Amino acid sequence: MPVPLLDVNAQNSPLNSELQAAFAQVLQHGRFIMGPEMEVFEKEVAAMVGVKHALAVSSGTDALLLALMAIDLQPGDEVLCPAFTFFATAGAVSRLGGVPVFTDICPICFNMDVNDARAKITARTKAIIPVHLFGQSADMDPLLALAQEKGLRVIEDGAQAIGAHYKGRACGAMGDFGTYSFFPSKNLGGFGDGGMLVTNDDELAEFAKVLRVHGSKPKYFHHYVGGNFRMDTVQCALLSVKLKHYSRYTAERQNNAAHYTQELSQLPGVVTADPTHCKCVQTQDTWLEKQDAKLVLPVAYAHNTHIWNQYTLRVLNGQRDALRDHLQKSGIGCEIYYPLTLDQQPCFADLPASSRSGCEVSHRMAGEVLSLPIYGELSLEQRLEVIAVIRDWLSA
């Protein structure tokens, strides 16, 4: 039985009539740009994550760009971001002439190592962009304390983490800005591109709102140079339909992750990552060696509510590509998020060496990670198939 990495139709088909009705309504009133459904959707997202302001925007990437414009990032300003993340996190900084400075990551949650961030702050550092990778929060308390101490802005890249929590606080709602993405593979998957920018700061919200429409206020009068960062009305209307089911989607992903962990952890050579090894790779290595570990299963810190955008294994002993090939040959979708860290990307080769230093854990993870199908609609049979194929590979 083939198991795709992602199946957007499995989630969208049951909503067919609701989606058609929402689409028909927008078609009928014809207000395709910033129509009434946009404000409705913004209010719904703001209520869900507990923020004062939510701005629907053209993509998760543009949400980052808009946030950086709103904090007035200037050419040459440095922005700390993890080396192990999707490209957009650093791409947005570069597009404004800023300098991304890459930090290493924690080998347990794959998120920014705050101690490394501290070590890389200079007089030019303007902001930090923690990423809540794979649906789990970065360690926000020390990060926010560091930002406050050094007078830095915090933009949370929550593209993979809408609805995730850190010590009871929503990912995206803790920094100056939070950003979300509705790219179809994200947990709240849309019907094309879309994103959201959220903040509790009235002034930042107002500025971002103006920048979203070319910096114009009133219309055709421009004090600033903004862009076209709007989300389509029809996209908002359709996403409102899905948002009503969002807590169920999350529960299903959490259920799938728990099932994988329960079954896989019983196989020889498989261990679940130990949160006490946070930030000490040496201790963790000794521990993994002692157990003759071949696979490390992902884990959530006790203070985090993980929403499992990805269920990401670490495959040890240089065997990652072998397991990927075996899964693919057996009809199991899987993907490497991400095969090359950002400090190693050719487009950043001209950055100063100081912004690309000390990312050893990130490099190692890029060579070990492999993500399995985890979407909510996976059937029990499909999950058992994934588990069986991994069991066969381990015992071969």
Ligand SMILES: *Cc1c(COP(=O)(O)O)cnc(C)c1O
């Ligand atoms: C998907 C993603 C983005 C970009 O979102 P888009 O909506 O595709 O532009 C940014 N950061 C991270 C971590 C992402 O996963």
